[in-house]
Amino acid sequence: MKAAVYKSPGQPLELSEIPTPTPGEGEVLIKVAATGVCHSDLHVLDGEMIPPPEGFILGHEVSGWVVEFGPRCENPHGLSPGDPVVVSWIIPCGKCYWCVRGQENYCPYAAARMPGLVGINGGHAEYMTVPETAIYPIPKGLDVHNAAVISCAYGTAYRALKEAGVGPGTSLVVVGAGGVGLAAVELAVALGAYPIVAVDVREAALKKAQEVGASHVINAAERNAIGAIREALPQGTDVVYETKPNPDLKIALEVVRRGGTIVVTGLGASTIEIPAMHLVMNGIRIVGSLGYKPRTDIPELLALAAVGKIKPEKIISHRYKPENINEAYNNLRQGKHHRALIIWNP
Numbered sequence: 514m515k516a517a518v519y520k521s522p523g524q525p526l527e528l529s530e531i532p533t534p535t536p537g538e539g540e541v542l543i544k545v546a547a548t549g550v551c552h553s554d555l556h557v558l559d560g561e562m563i564p565p566p567e568g569f570i571l572g573h574e575v576s577g578w579v580v581e582f583g584p585r586c587e588n589p590h591g592l593s594p595g596d597p598v599v600v601s602w603i604i605p606c607g608k609c610y611w612c613v614r615g616q617e618n619y620c621p622y623a624a625a626r627m628p629g630l631v632g633i634n635g636g637h638a639e640y641m642t643v644p645e646t647a648i649y650p651i652p653k654g655l656d657v658h659n660a661a662v663i664s665c666a667y668g669t670a671y672r673a674l675k676e677a678g679v680g681p682g683t684s685l686v687v688v689g690a691g692g693v694g695l696a697a698v699e700l701a702v703a704l705g706a707y708p709i710v711a712v713d714v715r716e717a718a719l720k721k722a723q724e725v726g727a728s729h730v731i732n733a734a735e736r737n738a739i740g741a742i743r744e745a746l747p748q749g750t751d752v753v754y755e756t757k758p759n760p761d762l763k764i765a766l767e768v769v770r771r772g773g774t775i776v777v778t779g780l781g782a783s784t785i786e787i788p789a790m791h792l793v794m795n796g797i798r799i800v801g802s803l804g805y806k807p808r809t810d811i812p813e814l815l816a817l818a819a820v821g822k823i824k825p826e827k828i829i830s831h832r833y834k835p836e837n838i839n840e841a842y843n844n845l846r847q848g849k850h851h852r853a854l855i856i857w858n859p
C-alpha cells in the first residue's frame with residue numbers, strides 16, 4: 514500500500530510502498546478515505562514533541578471503510594465490510610481510574626496508543642489497523658471523506674465548549690479561527706451561544722468564521738482586539754476559547770468576565786503567565802482540555818453533522834493527493850488552510 518512515512522524531525526514525509534497491515538486480535542482493518550492535516554502534526558514534524566520512530570505513520574484525523582475484523586472482535590456497532598467509519602485517536606480502555614470517572618480523554622492506556630500520534634500507525638496511508646474500539650459508524654447522509662474532521666477538529670472543539678459550560682446564551686470569544694476555531698464557532702451556534710466573537714489576524718479565516726455563524730469578527734492585526742471585544746461585550750465574555758498553538762492567554766485574560774472561564778486546547782512549547790491577583794480577585798476559571806470523550810462526543814458530533822447542525826464541508830478548504838502531502842503541511846504552516854484533507858481512496 515501507499516503510505517506517507519515519517520523519517521526524522523525536520524524531514525519531509527516520504528511517500529513509500531509498504532506492506533498492507535493485517536488486523537491482529539481485537540483489531541479492524543480500515544481502508545482509509547481521508548486524513549486531516551492537523552496542526553498537532555507540525556509539532557511532531559518540527560521536532561517539538563518526542564519524535565516517533567522512523568517509519569511511523571502520522572495522520573490522526575481519519576475516516577474510512579471497514580475491510581475486515583481480526584480474531585476475537587466484539588463488533589459492538591454491528592458493522593459489515595464496506596461500512597463507513599471515523600477513527601478516534603483517543604481509545605479509552607474503559608476500566609482505569611480515569612475511564613471509570615468519566616474522564617476517558619485522560620486514560621493513560623489511551624495516551625500510550627494514539628493512532629497517528631503515539632504507538633499505533635495513523636491514517637496517512639491507504640490502509641490502517643486499529644483496535645476495534647477506535648471506530649464509530651458514520652450515519653447515512655454524511656460524506657465519508659468530510660467526516661474525517663469530526664475525529665480531531667470538531668471533537669476537540671466540542672469537548673472544550675462542554676468543559677467551559679457553553680450553552681444557550683453563553684457569550685463566547687474564540688481566539689484563533691483555524692480548523693478547531695471554526696469548528697468551535699459552528700458548534701457554539703448549534704449549542705445556542707450568543708454573541709460569538711472570532712479573533713484572528715487572517716481576513717480569510719474571519720470571513721469563514723462569519724460564514725459559519727460568528728456574530729462578530731475582529732482582525733487583531735488591524736484593530737486593538739481587546740478594545741474591540743470590550744466594545745462588543747462591556748462586561749467581558751462568559752467564555753474565552755483559546756485555540757491557538759502556543760497559547761499565551763494575553764487576550765483571554767483581558768476579556769474574560771469576572772467569574773468567567775478560559776478554555777485552552779492549543780499545544781506548543783509556550784509558557785502561560787497569569788497574574789495571581791487577577792485570577793483570584795476575578796474568580797477566573799482556566800481549563801485545559803485534551804481531545805474529546807470519544808464514546809459520547811463522537812456519536813453526538815456525527816449526529817449533529819448528519820442532521821446538518823454542523824457542516825464539515827464548510828470548513829474543509831483544501832483536498833490533496835497523497836503525493837502532495839508535504840505541500841499540504843507547508844501550506845498549513847503558512848496559515849493557508851481552514852482545514853485540509855489528504856484523499857487516500859476516493
Ligand SMILES: [Zn+2]
Nearest residue numbers: 551552553665
Ligand atoms: Zn489533530
Ligand SMILES: [Zn+2]
Nearest residue numbers: 606609612620
Ligand atoms: Zn482508561
